[in-house]
Amino acid sequence: MPRIGFVVLYRWRVHAGMEESFVEAWSRISEGLLTRSGSLGSRLHKGEDGVWYSYAQWPSKEARELAFSGVPADVSAIAQIEAAIAERLPEINLEPVSDFLVSG
Numbered sequence: 001m002p003r004i005g006f007v008v009l010y011r012w013r014v015h016a017g018m019e020e021s022f023v024e025a026w027s028r029i030s031e032g033l034l035t036r037s038g039s040l041g042s043r044l045h046k047g048e049d050g051v052w053y054s055y056a057q058w059p060s061k062e063a064r065e066l067a068f069s070g071v072p073a074d075v076s077a078i079a080q081i082e083a084a085i086a087e088r089l090p091e092i093n094l095e096p097v098s099d100f101l102v103s104g
Contacts (some may be wrong), residue, residue: 004040004096006061010054011089018084019046025081026054032074037067041103051089061093 014022026044033039033056042056058064072078 003059004057004099006058006064007094007096008056008058008064009092009094010056011092012052012085013050013087013089014052014084015086021080022052022084025077025084028074028077029072029081030054030056032077033067036073038063039067 012022023044030039030042030044034041038059040057040059042054045053045055047053056064058067
């Protein structure tokens, strides 16, 4: 299993009625990052507070920066997710210290 060296917590508020479009676009973008850009996977959550959260794992901060340095592979998914986002909250960078998350 690859070492998870860097994690980013993303947070958004989504326009009412755009949730399904947001999830579809997030899924397309995340799948592309997983298959083509070195991502170690991500999860999308909807909080009780109405905020959407995504937890994305990377082997390193540099790997994430490289993945986002070029032109996005799925420009239409980027446009779709941007249209659904009402507010983008600041990203939170995390360094894993101990890991007991079960995957699969």
